[in-house]
Structure formats: C-alpha cells, structure tokens
Amino acid sequence: MVFSDVYLQPEAPDPVLGEEVVVAAARRHVPEAGGLLEVDESGGEARAYFLEGGIVMKTQRPHRLRPRTSLRKEALFLAELERQGDFPVPRALGHGEMDGIEYLCLTRVEGRAVEHVSLEADKRAALLGELGRTLRAIHEIEQSVLAASGLFPGDNTPADLTVRFQQAFDRLASTLSADPAFAAAVDLRGVAERCVAQLPTEPPLVALHSNPGPEHTFAEPATGAFVGLIDFGDAYRSHPALDLRPWPEAGDAEALLAGYRSAGPLSSGFEEVRLAGLVMMEMARAARGRRSPDELSSFLDRVLA
Numbered sequence: 001m002v003f004s005d006v007y008l009q010p011e012a013p014d015p016v017l018g019e020e021v022v023v024a025a026a027r028r029h030v031p032e033a034g035g036l037l038e039v040d041e042s043g044g045e046a047r048a049y050f051l052e053g054g055i056v057m058k059t060q061r062p063h064r065l066r067p068r069t070s071l072r073k074e075a076l077f078l079a080e081l082e083r084q085g086d087f088p089v090p091r092a093l094g095h096g097e098m099d100g101i102e103y104l105c106l107t108r109v110e111g112r113a114v115e116h117v118s119l120e121a122d123k124r125a126a127l128l129g130e131l132g133r134t135l136r137a138i139h140e141i142e143q144s145v146l147a148a149s150g151l152f153p154g155d156n157t158p159a160d161l162t163v164r165f166q167q168a169f170d171r172l173a174s175t176l177s178a179d180p181a182f183a184a185a186v187d188l189r190g191v192a193e194r195c196v197a198q199l200p201t202e203p204p205l206v207a208l209h210s211n212p213g214p215e216h217t218f219a220e221p222a223t224g225a226f227v228g229l230i231d232f233g234d235a236y237r238s239h240p241a242l243d244l245r246p247w248p249e250a251g252d253a254e255a256l257l258a259g260y261r262s263a264g265p266l267s268s269g270f271e272e273v274r275l276a277g278l279v280m281m282e283m284a285r286a287a288r289g290r291r292s293p294d295e296l297s298s299f300l301d302r303v304l305a
Contacts, residue, residue, distance in 0.1 A: 012062035012065075015099075015101075017101065021098050022057050023035060025057065025096065028105075030053065030094075033051050036049060037050045037051060043061075045060065045061055045065075046233065047059045047061055050108065054107055055105065057103050057105055057106075058071065058103060058106060059098075059102065059103045060103075062101060067153070068153055069234050070151055070233060072095060072102075072151060073149070073151040073232075074104055074231075074233040075092045075095040076146065076149055077232045077235050078232060081138065085137065085141065087134065087138065088134060088227065089229050090106040090109055090228075090230055091106065091107040093107065109218050109227060109230050110220075111219050111227035111228070113215050113217065113218055114217045114218070114219050115213075115214035117224065119224045124255070126225075126255075127219055127226045128256045129255050129259030130226035130259060131217055131229070131256060132261075132262070133260065133262060133263060134226075135209070135240075135243050135260060136240075136262075136263045139207075139208070139240040139243070140206075140263075143206055152207055154205075154237035154238045158200075158202050161203050162196060165196050165276060165280070166192075169196065170192070172192075173188040173189050181293040182293045184293070185296065185297045186297050186300060188283070191283075194304070195272075198269075198275075198276070199269065199272060200273065203239045203273065204239065205238060205239065206238075206240050207235055207236075208235060208236055208238055208242060210234040210235050210236055212229055214246070214247075216230050217229055218230065240270070241277060244257060244260065245274075245280075246281070248281060248299070278303055279300065282300070
C-alpha cells in the first residue's frame with residue numbers, strides 16, 4: 001500500500017559507527033562475532049555493518065526515522081518466523097542500542113540481490129516461483145503475537161482495506177490528473193473506481209513483508225537459485241495479495257503467482273486485490289516520474305483487460 005512518509009528527525013546526524021563500537025554491540029548477542037568487513041550504505045533508511053562470522057548489524061539511520069519502519073518490529077517478525085517454521089530469512093540474534101542508535105543483530109543471507117543478478121528466463125521463473133511459495137508460507141503463520149504487538153500499521157478491519165485503497169487512489173489520481181498528458185491518456189478516476197469496487201468485503205488480514213522485490217530477494221549468482229528474503233522493517237498488516245505487487249511485469253507476475261498458488265486455492269477476492277495493488281503501484285511509479293503516460297496506459301490495458 002502507498003504510505004505517506006514523515007521523517008521524524010530529518011536534521012539528525014548520521015554517523016558511521018566505528019568498528020570497536022559495532023563489534024562490542026554484536027558480541028552482546030554473539031560472543032564469537034568477528035571484525036568489521038564492510039559497511040553497506042545502499043539502504044535508504046538503514047545501514048548495515050557486515051562482520052566476520054556471517055553477522056549483520058543493521059542500524060536505523062537517525063535522519064531517516066519514520067513511523068512505519070521499525071527494527072523492533074522486524075526483530076519480532078523474524079522471531080515469529082523462526083518459532084513457527086524454517087524460512088529462508090535472516091535470524092534475529094539481538095536488538096538494542098549502540099551509541100544511542102537502534103540496531104538489530106542478524107545472520108547474513110548469502111548470495112546477491114536479484115536486481116544485480118542476470119538470470120535466464122527459466123531460472124528467473126523458477127526463482128520467482130520459489131519466492132511465491134515462501135511468501136505464501138509467511139502469510140499463513142499464526143498471527144496472534146504479531147497482531148497483539150501494536151507494531152504493525154495498516155488494516156485492523158476488512159473495511160480498513162477499502163478505505164486505504166480509496167485514499168491512496170485519490171491521492172495518486174489527483175497528482176497524475178494535474179499533468180494534462182496523463183489526464184488525456186488514462187481515465188484515472190474511472191480506473192480507481194473500478195479497482196475499489198471489486199475489492200472483497202471480508203479479506204484476510206496478515207503481516208506482510210511490504211516490498212519483497214528485486215532488492216530484497218536474494219539469489220545464488222552462479223545457479224540463479226532462490227536463497228532468501230531480507231528486510232522486514234517496513235512490514236505492515238493487510239491483504240496477502242499486496243506482497244505480490246513488486247513484480248509487475250507479465251512473466252514475473254505469472255511465475256510469482258503460480259508459486260504462490262501451488263500451496264492451494266487462493267482466498268475469494270485475492271486476484272482482485274492483487275490487480276488493484278499492481279495498478280496502484282504503477283500509478284505511484286508514474287507519479288514519481290518513472291512511467292510515461294503511454295507506459296501507464298499500456299500497463300492498465302494489459303492488467304485490466
């Protein structure tokens with residue numbers, strides 16, 4: 001779902017912590033943690049310190065703190081996944097603060113993010129099928145601990161899903177309609193109304209990863225095999241179909257859905273929510289300048305046919 005982010009302390013300093021501080025904090029939870037290997041600056045809201053021994057110290061960057069991102073929430077989600085099954089995700093080893101900065105100590109998922117791996121079509125489809133099966137299993141864990149935590153924003157009642165879709169579509173349609181090229185190419189209000197009208201009245205509500213896309217899905221570079229899924233810090237509660245949004249291209253979407261469906265029949269209204277989510281994602285990309293009017297129109301013609 002499209003969230004409106006507010007950063008809580010945008011002027012806060014963003015120090016890169018020294019090796020001594022990071023290793024000492026890691027050894028609170030993993031006494032054998034080794035030295036610092038690398039500092040990963042690729043995350044927008046987080047920074048990752050890679051240590052010897054397959055340990056990651058993930059910090060919430062102070063100037064990028066926002067309400068929907070929480071390392072405490074990520075720690076709880078990962079702990080529940082570990083308690084309830086065997087999932088290809090990091091294992092949470094500890095949570096706390098070092099030099100006043102929140103951190104999460106994790107095991108490292110090997111491999112590389114799919115966005116940096118070139119895959120042949122059949123290997124890509126196989127990887128996405130495995131990701132789909134993984135997402136289905138994550139969505140079907142028992143939810144009581146997560147729901148009771150108060151850490152997961154999103155939908156608490158079935159009606160909340162419809163309201164949030166309406167609000168998100170209203171914002172996006174208003175933004176895009178201000179551009180005459182988009183207004184001429186797409187009936188933005190009509191598309192939004194059609195998507196909202198088809199939403200189920202009694203949807204299942206579960207904890208979602210939020211963005212299991214190419215930057216968070218990891219593969220073994222040599223074979224293309226699915227390795228795991230990282231970064232649960234933006235998790236929220238809503239309809240499970242919304243976790244399929246980050247793969248909108250036709251072949252990717254079909255492979256992901258096939259893997260998800262392989263565990264059994266989908267809930268009533270699943271496909272309608274999935275399509276509404278894909279439409280909303282593409283409208284959001286267009287609003288950010290990442291889709292032209294013609295590209296958005298072509299996409300909508302395909303998925304809504």
